[in-house]
Amino acid sequence: MLNVAIIGSGPAGYYTAEGLLKSFGDEVCIDIIDRLPTPFGLIRAGVAPDHQSIKAVSRRFEATSLSANVRFVGNLSVGDGVTIEELLQLYHAVVIATGAPADRKLGVPGEELPGVVGSAAFVGWYNGHPDFATIAPPLDTDSVAIVGNGNVALDVARILAKTPGELSGSDIAAHAADALAQSRVRDIHIVGRRGPHQVGFTPKELGEMGELQRAYPVIEPADFPPAVADAALDPGLRKVVGFLREFAGRPPRRDAPVRIHFHFFAKPVAVEGDGKVERLRLERTALTQDGQAIGTGDTYAIACGMVVPCIGYRTSPIPGVPYDAALGRFANADGRVAPGLYCVGWARRGPTGTIGTNRPDGFMIAEEIAADAPDGDRAGPAGLDRLVAERDLYVVTFRDWQKIDAAEVARARTGAPREKFVRVDEMIEHSRS
Numbered sequence: 001m002l003n004v005a006i007i008g009s010g011p012a013g014y015y016t017a018e019g020l021l022k023s024f025g026d027e028v029c030i031d032i033i034d035r036l037p038t039p040f041g042l043i044r045a046g047v048a049p050d051h052q053s054i055k056a057v058s059r060r061f062e063a064t065s066l067s068a069n070v071r072f073v074g075n076l077s078v079g080d081g082v083t084i085e086e087l088l089q090l091y092h093a094v095v096i097a098t099g100a101p102a103d104r105k106l107g108v109p110g111e112e113l114p115g116v117v118g119s120a121a122f123v124g125w126y127n128g129h130p131d132f133a134t135i136a137p138p139l140d141t142d143s144v145a146i147v148g149n150g151n152v153a154l155d156v157a158r159i160l161a162k163t164p165g166e167l168s169g170s171d172i173a174a175h176a177a178d179a180l181a182q183s184r185v186r187d188i189h190i191v192g193r194r195g196p197h198q199v200g201f202t203p204k205e206l207g208e209m210g211e212l213q214r215a216y217p218v219i220e221p222a223d224f225p226p227a228v229a230d231a232a233l234d235p236g237l238r239k240v241v242g243f244l245r246e247f248a249g250r251p252p253r254r255d256a257p258v259r260i261h262f263h264f265f266a267k268p269v270a271v272e273g274d275g276k277v278e279r280l281r282l283e284r285t286a287l288t289q290d291g292q293a294i295g296t297g298d299t300y301a302i303a304c305g306m307v308v309p310c311i312g313y314r315t316s317p318i319p320g321v322p323y324d325a326a327l328g329r330f331a332n333a334d335g336r337v338a339p340g341l342y343c344v345g346w347a348r349r350g351p352t353g354t355i356g357t358n359r360p361d362g363f364m365i366a367e368e369i370a371a372d373a374p375d376g377d378r379a380g381p382a383g384l385d386r387l388v389a390e391r392d393l394y395v396v397t398f399r400d401w402q403k404i405d406a407a408e409v410a411r412a413r414t415g416a417p418r419e420k421f422v423r424v425d426e427m428i429e430h431s432r433s
């Protein structure tokens with residue numbers, strides 16, 4: 001019997017489990033370990049709460065969890081409750097699937113001012129992640145600047161722009177829904193250091209920006225290259241640029257109080273303010289031949305009370321695991337970190353791609369484990385249970401999580417799929433019920 005521990009219960013972890021079940025069938029025992037009592041990682045705490053259809057993939061992961069050879073071991077922190085070295089002793093293979101939960105830094109003066117809220121924190125806040133549930137972003141401002149031209153920037157802008165009614169069918173955390181209902185934000189600025197041809201948006205996500213009840217996009221037509229240049233773009237990006245051009249041609253909407261301004265060719269050079277964010281200073285950029293943004297020396301400022309950098313993420317290091325600080329992920333060769341130790345998903349390749357990108361990733365790691373043909377006896381799940389008992393740790397099983405799940409569904413607002421518990425102690429209490 002092959003014993004495998006997967007650290008992290010997000011999409012990369014679950015797809016790896018699927019791949020292992022496909023490769024090894026009944027000859028594998030898999031423990032999926034998570035520091036939280038709740039499974040599904042980014043599906044629960046990263047995917048926007050108004051994108052419920054994307055969250056539906058968790059049903060597939062639920063089926064994997066309920067297979068006889070797989071256990072969810074929640075509320076167990078690796079590096080704290082158990083170490084990597086101990087896991088490597090207990091299992092033939094250990095796969096790190098911890099994602100990239102920390103914000104990349106802007107690296108400009110003023111970044112530490114109150115009112116700068118990184119996307120991991122902001123997204124975690126509206127999604128009810130226990131680490132960020134109490135951050136209280138300053139929404140008592142009429143203007144917010146979002147830095148970055150990827151889908152996370154769109155998620156943040158959309159959540160800020162939507163009406164309470166538009167969010168009613170989502171699983172946004174109650175504290176965020178209440179705070180957003182009181183929000184004074186009227187101008188949302190999305191800042192990109194490059195141009196419309198270099199954005200990381202995808203068509204569906206950008207298209208939603210043109211369909212909001214009380215908000216509309218504002219784009220400067222002069223920011224576009226000549227339309228003939230669009231023909232050279234790949235089809236997805238061409239569609240995105242088509243949306244941007246169409247938005248730029250729309251008249252202002254008198255019925256909509258919230259504006260979403262797209263600023264292209266502008267890079268942040270400082271966050272300014274007296275004790276808190278008051279302005280984001282930008283430098284106009286030009287593109288080099290190879291498409292990089294360089295500053296022109298010409299600066300301007302956007303008045304704003306909050307800055308949300310959505311410029312990518314870094315994996316959090318784990319003691320004893322080689323880390324590539326420059327790339328912000330574990331040092332690895334195609335997912336191999338050290339004998340018996342692998343990484344997968346964002347922890348392997350950095351924060352790019354959709355949920356589905358993790359499927360081939362997870363299957364590849366399963367094939368590598370098969371190719372490495374680990375042998376010898378390992379204590380596996382029974383050994384982990386012994387360690388947990390010795391240390392008097394309380395772990396949450398998948399059945400326990402189903403009790404938390406049922407309690408969240410039972411207390412949902414009318415029309416919402418669930419009301420999440422946002423404190424670990426509440427989750428634990430319900431897991432014991």
Ligand code: NAP
Pocket residue numbers: 105106147148149150151152153155192193194198199200201202205267268293310311312313351352353354
């Ligand atoms: P992303 O798509 O890589 O976008 C990051 C943005 O930040 C880019 O526009 C980048 O500009 C900019 N940036 C990076 N460093 C910067 C700096 N120092 N100053 C100014 N701008 C900077 O990342 P993301 O939005 O965090 O999304 C991560 C992944 O998750 C992506 O693959 C995304 O598509 C995916 N995602 C998907 C969905 C969905 O499908 N609904 C939702 C959310 C996220 P440059 O291009 O110039 O580097």
